[in-house]
Amino acid sequence: MRRLLALRGERRLSREHVRLAGECLGVSERTVWRWLAEASRSPRAAIRPGERRGGRFEITGEIRVLLAYWHGNASAVHRQLVARAESSSHDGSATPPGSVAPPGGAPPAAVPLLEPVPSLSTFLRAVRRDLTAGERAGLAAGADAARAHDVFAQRALSWRNHVWEADHVQAPLLVDADGDLVRPWVTWFVDTATKVITGTAVTPGTPSRASVLAALRAAVLREDPYGPAGGTPEEVRVDRGKDFLSATVTAAFGTMGVTVKDLPAYSPHLKGTVENLNRAVDRMLFAALPGYTLTPATLRPGRRRKRAGRNPDASGVLSFEDFTAQVLAWTCWWNTEHRPRALSGRTPLEAWQADPTPVTDVPAADLWTFTLEDDGRLRKLSSHGVRWRGRTYIASWMTGQAGRTVTVRYMPHHDHEIDVCDAHGAYLGPAHLADAATPEQLAAVRAARAQRARRLRAEVKAAETLRRQRFAPATTARPAQRLGALTSVQAEHELAGAEHTDASKLALPDLIPHAAPPADWRTPPSLTLRTAPGPPVPAPPEPAPDHLPPRVAAPDARDDGDAW
Helix, strand or coil: CHHHHHHHHCCCCCHHHHHHHHHHHCCCHHHHHHHHHHHHHCHHHHHCCCCCCCCCCCCCHHHHHHHHHCCCCHHHHHHHHHHHHHHHHHHCCCCCCCCCCCCCCCCCCCCCCCCCCCCHHHHHHHHHHHCCHHHHHHHHHCHHHHHCCCCCCCCCCCCCCCEEEEEEEECCECEEECCEEECCEEEEEEECCCCCEEEEEEECCCCCHHHHHHHHHHHHCCCCCCCCCCCCCCEEEECCCCCCCCHHHHHHHHHCCCEEEECCCCCHHHHHHHHHHHHHHHHHCHHHCCCECEECCCCCCCCCCEECCCCCCHHHCEEHHHHHHHHHHHHHHHHHCCCCHHHCCCCHHHHHHHCCCCCCCCCHHHHHHHCCEECCCCEECECCEEEECCEEEECHHHCCCCCCEEEEEECCCCCCEEEEEECCCCEEEEEEECCCCCHHHHHHHHHHHHHHHHHHHHHHHHHHHHHCCEECCCCCCCCCCEECCCCHHHHHHHHHHHHHHCHHHHCCCCCCCCCCCCCCCCCCHHHHHHHCCCCCCCCCCCCCHHHCCCCECCCCCCCCCCEC
16 A cells, blocks of 8 residues: 555556456455555555454453353343343433343343444454454353364474373273273373373273383383383373372382373373373274264264263174274374374384484383382281281292291282292292182172162162152242152151161160169269159268368279279
């Protein structure tokens, strides 16, 4: 515009200049002539041509409050503003802020009345113009939805074993684990610099610190079948998981000199490498396996996927062994064949091997000791073995060593086997449970526990059915009407059953009165009146402090103490 205005001032402006400017700006010649007219009246128009000023409706702070109150529903905010404007025009005076309540309740803050209220299309256009996509998503669905529109910087390039990231991911499919259908969990460590998966552990049920220790052992060791990637990292990022921050896991990291960085909760962008790995395994592996329980969302983009069903056909699911083999095979494919874009055509293992950074290894025997818990007690080897948690563990190497002082180390939740060390921490050998139950007994116990759990669930469901209150539907404004007829006989029967199960009502503390204390005991007057048989007997006057009775032993005192 400044160039065209200069040409006009020199009287050299032609229609060809205007046509060429319109082609460059993607507008018509008429628009360029209009911009020239505006620039002639206002110097600012020459800098930002086409900008509408003065009288343009904009979203103010008060309108943002209303948008937050209506959870981002701009049409509902516009309806409220129109209703308040109509109410003020009917009253003939300005309506005080907040005096006209919208359908569903009044806003939490007073919002000034807009005169005049713009049309719905203008209002929606202003919302889209003045509010970013992240702000609109945050008003509608919260901070997590707003975070999806944020921009995050990439971390600086580092070297191998500089930083690892660890996490659990639950596979959205069912597998057969010893006759039970469970959703397994995968625990792994990944190197952020080379994207190589250093260690993996699969757990049929909910993961624990044992899963973390098993994955850590597989990540650090570089010998078969774990290597070649591994070693000791300098730092490990976790997301406040209690199993990652347990005393045993923290002690194992501290023994190896690894710094554990506890990230804030609900911050997946701070450990993007392992989060991307979780999404990749879901799309590349889990979705292709039988028993997958998720389906893609079909309503709108960005919506979370929903479960297709709770229990798919159990006949087609994988066994836990086959699922573990699939996960380990996919991990090997990821390290040796997959070529992420960030690695410039190399596989994670090639990038790891090409890095000249020295690797710190830990001997397998020392690592096994680091990843075991110690209860801190000294025990004696007896002729029956070693006692731990009320059970006896034996081993062949204990022969001839009865009476030796030992300590017990164990993997969490693996109580079928323990490791025994001497008093100075030297490893002696493993020990197994002496009187372990047979497989038939274990199956019978599991069946009994399952039957008890089913019975308890049925009783809880029946109790919830009795507690549930039903009300009649209403088509007009009227008080709520309870449903469910009950006869007086049924009510008395149910109340009688409740009294027989109420422990406080079944207790009869006054059924057997307390025996009177011996005559030679000095008792308080209140206790004498309460325990003496027959009519109350007044208590004898208390003697003066200088004439206290002699100290005698209580004949019935069970604690072998003295009584006055």
